[in-house]
Amino acid sequence: KWEEIIQKLKVEYFLSNISFETWIRPLEVYEIRGNTLYLTVNFKASIEHIQNKYLLPLKVCIAEVTGTEYQIKFIPRDLPREQQRRYLEKTAPVKEKTHKHKEVSPIAEKANLNPKYTFDTFVVGGNNNFAHAASLAVAESPGEVYNPLFLYGGVGLGKTHLMHSIAHYILDREPSKKVLYVTSETFTNDLITAIRNGKTGNDLAMNAFRDKYRNNDVLLIDDVQFIIGKESTQEEFFHTFNHLHNAGKQIVISSDKPPKDMTTLEARLRTRFEWGLIADISVPDYETRMAILYKKIELDQLERYQIPDEVIQYIAMNIKTNIRELEGSLNKLIALYRIGGRKNFDVSLAAEALKDMIAPDESHKVTPELVLDVVSDHFNVSVSELKGSRRNARTAGARQIVMYLCRQMTDASLQSIGDLLGGRDHSTVNHGVDKIARDVEKDETLRNTIEIIQKKISPL
Ligand code: ADP
Numbered sequence: 001k002w003e004e005i006i007q008k009l010k011v012e013y014f015l016s017n018i019s020f021e022t023w024i025r026p027l028e029v030y031e032i033r034g035n036t037l038y039l040t041v042n043f044k045a046s047i048e049h050i051q052n053k054y055l056l057p058l059k060v061c062i063a064e065v066t067g068t069e070y071q072i073k074f075i076p077r078d079l080p081r082e083q084q085r086r087y088l089e090k091t092a093p094v095k096e097k098t099h100k101h102k103e104v105s106p107i108a109e110k111a112n113l114n115p116k117y118t119f120d121t122f123v124v125g126g127n128n129n130f131a132h133a134a135s136l137a138v139a140e141s142p143g144e145v146y147n148p149l150f151l152y153g154g155v156g157l158g159k160t161h162l163m164h165s166i167a168h169y170i171l172d173r174e175p176s177k178k179v180l181y182v183t184s185e186t187f188t189n190d191l192i193t194a195i196r197n198g199k200t201g202n203d204l205a206m207n208a209f210r211d212k213y214r215n216n217d218v219l220l221i222d223d224v225q226f227i228i229g230k231e232s233t234q235e236e237f238f239h240t241f242n243h244l245h246n247a248g249k250q251i252v253i254s255s256d257k258p259p260k261d262m263t264t265l266e267a268r269l270r271t272r273f274e275w276g277l278i279a280d281i282s283v284p285d286y287e288t289r290m291a292i293l294y295k296k297i298e299l300d301q302l303e304r305y306q307i308p309d310e311v312i313q314y315i316a317m318n319i320k321t322n323i324r325e326l327e328g329s330l331n332k333l334i335a336l337y338r339i340g341g342r343k344n345f346d347v348s349l350a351a352e353a354l355k356d357m358i359a360p361d362e363s364h365k366v367t368p369e370l371v372l373d374v375v376s377d378h379f380n381v382s383v384s385e386l387k388g389s390r391r392n393a394r395t396a397g398a399r400q401i402v403m404y405l406c407r408q409m410t411d412a413s414l415q416s417i418g419d420l421l422g423g424r425d426h427s428t429v430n431h432g433v434d435k436i437a438r439d440v441e442k443d444e445t446l447r448n449t450i451e452i453i454q455k456k457i458s459p460l
């Protein structure tokens with residue numbers, strides 16, 4: 001009967017596939033005791049959300065299918081048996097759902113969101129299922145469950161992808177919601193600009209800044225670790241946080257480490273980060289890595305290449321700690337195949353594709369190639385564009401930053417940097433290095449950006 005009940009629930013309450021798979025599918029009947037039906041759920045932290053959102057629909061569907069009205073209680077599977085047993089006795093409190101007055105807000109700014117980063121394209125595995133469930137709960141009921149939601153995990157493990165997914169999900173359902181996604185770099189640079197303009201007598205600058213960040217239903221701040229050590233940014237972020245939190249607005253934060261390990265972050269911010277729910281994303285296991293590769297093949301329509309399973313397995317076996325690299329090696333493999341005029345994919349081609357990827361993790365030495373990769377990633381400008389001849393401001397600026405950082409962080413010669421950047425001569429490189437060195441002196445936002453890129457290259 002259970003299957004019938006949940007299918008009915010899905011259809012009659014218009015559950016999306018993701019909501020259904022995340023909340024309802026994992027529910028299992030534990031036991032029936034008198035008039036009480038005990039259901040197991042994946043995580044203790046999900047119970048509150050499931051109760052708020054799905055308890056009534058569940059009761060109705062159960063009653064309609066079985067003809068009996070049951071009380072429902074949830075038992076989390078992520079607790080030790082002993083503690084689970086206590087749930088059998090205890091009645092979880094059901095929160096009164098308050099009906100808030102709905103405000104009409106201006107059309108949502110969809111900017112800053114990558115259309116590819118949605119819940120639909122996110123592969124759920126053991127490494128991220130808690131973070132995924134927490135993100136979906138927040139997306140379904142912003143401001144009502146976990147506030148703030150704090151996501152943390154290493155580089156390339158899906159934090160940004162989840163944050164964008166939350167924003168898309170909310171905007172897709174309620175386009176009138178004010179949703180703002182920014183990196184902490186943008187927050188800092190906006191603040192620097194506001195302060196600078198304020199000094200020149202423009203009092204509106206600070207108001208505009210506060211309006212941008214406070215007048216939101218949902219604020220998502222990515223890579224918050226980069227505000228560490230920046231006093232005025234921390235101060236302003238503290239007030240932004242309080243303002244939004246007091247108003248019941250949703251805040252989502254990501255970082256490379258949990259709040260308790262952000263030891264040099266102001267204590268009052270650290271404690272606030274711990275107010276809501278903290279969810280980590282860890283390194284994916286082999287099966288999840290395979291699933292991610294197959295998902296990418298599907299999404300990018302790469303089936304036509306008919307890459308053999310053993311080649312995919314080879315990649316999944318060798319790239320373990322960074323999903324961006326996992327995807328990168330698949331791209332590299334296909335690029336090699338196309339330019340090499342090969343007839344088919346085999347493990348030797350995969351080995352060639354992975355050649356440069358396996359090493360960098362082990363040696364902590366900063367190489368010009370690493371600088372190039374990180375800058376490319378940071379500005380979302382491809383490596384080949386940086387090597388090429390495009391001269392628009394963004395590409396040219398990023399290119400000069402590569403030159404500058406190679407000089408600062410490696411012992412590469414001007415000539416070798418020029419070679420790395422597609423064969424530019426040493427005087428071009430020299431000019432670029434000087435230009436950035438001069439700009440950094442007078443431009444505080446550039447200084448902040450460079451500092452963040454340096455931390456990305458060499459986190460220590
Ligand atoms: P982070 O912000 O943690 O450094 P990102 O969110 O930028 O990582 O993810 C890096 C890349 O890996 C992105 O292209 C993202 O789409 C992809 N990715 C990460 N996790 C997943 C996942 N679970 N399923 C599918 N793609 C993923």
Ligand code: MG
Nearest residue numbers: 159160161222
């Ligand atoms: Mg990110």
